[in-house]
Amino acid sequence: MHIPFPSTLVHGTLIKRYKRFLADVTLDNGEEVTAHCTNSGSMKSCLEEGAEVYLSPVNDPKRKTKFTWEMIKIDGNWIGINTSMPNMLAFEWIKNGVIPGLERYTHVKREVTFGDSRFDIYAENETEKCFVEVKNVTLKEGNHARFPDAKTTRGQKHLETLMQVKQSGMRAVMLYVVQRVDVDLFGPAWQIDPQYSLLLQKAHSAGVEVIPLQVQVLPSGFKLLGVMPYNLNTEKAST
Structure with a gap:
């Protein structure tokens, strides 16, 4: 059974993850954005600066970050990192x-x-x-x-x-x-x-x-x- 994402994802490249819950990403259009990282763990074996990532846009005026980090590509495979x-x-x-x-x-x-x-x-x-x-x-x-x-x-x-x-x-x-x-x-x-x-x-x-x-x-x-x-x-x- 396939479950689609509720919204179209945005592609980019990971700059860095920091403070556990934040990640800076360069979008394909060159814009740099900060995404929310739901994963509070070490993310060992699924964290690589410069890797492809996908973000989901967030339509919540109360939230400081307008994107949520959903997945990262490691060795040719997508890994889902959104813990929710x-x-x-x-x-x-x-x-x-x-x-x-x-x-x-x-x-x-x-x-x-x-x-x-x-x-x-x-x-x-x-x-x-x-x-x-x-x-x-x-x-x-x-x-x-x-x-x-x-x-x-x-x-x-x-x-x-x-x-x-x-x-x-x-x-x-x-x-x-x-x-x-x-x-x-x-x-x-x-x-x-x-x-x-x-x-x-x-x-x-x-x-x-x-x-x-x-x-x-x-x-x-x-x-x-x-x-x-x-x-x-x-x-x-x-x-």
Whole structure:
């Protein structure tokens, strides 16, 4: 299932990313603009000055930046770096029943609280209730897609609460949206956040499901490619 961008994107070249949330870009017409970068992580393996980028225009008089940075081309492949997109994609695809393992839900909502955590998606049907946390994945190491690209205490909290969801008798899913096509195996980033990696193993052993979803990002929109294989062991064991 293909999901188009809501507006036509603008092409340019990355000058630099700075202050985490800003990126200077030269548009094809020579104009230099500052775009909002939603990705607060390190963006390791998807940041290259001088690379092609696409921005989406923003029509909001309250916003200082008039563009949002959507994707960057690395080694000939587009990588989606807008961290707000995976939530939207997951919601639409779960609602339409096209994600393997997450089909047949008749009621799907965004931003639902359980305990002291707010999860991205809640879905239910006549037989089950399911909480889904969505994470954006851009980090590449060899042929591996890895998460996170920076330490995440918030991510650890989500895993702890997903285990509580599972213990309460509901379905708990960790959905990783991999916004690049040059990888073929998903795993946690042990060297970057060993605590998160250990907790993901623990959560998986406790029944929290792991679904890495590979998505092809193009200037025209997003194409769901399918579920990737994963290995939650240490880096040495998974290479």
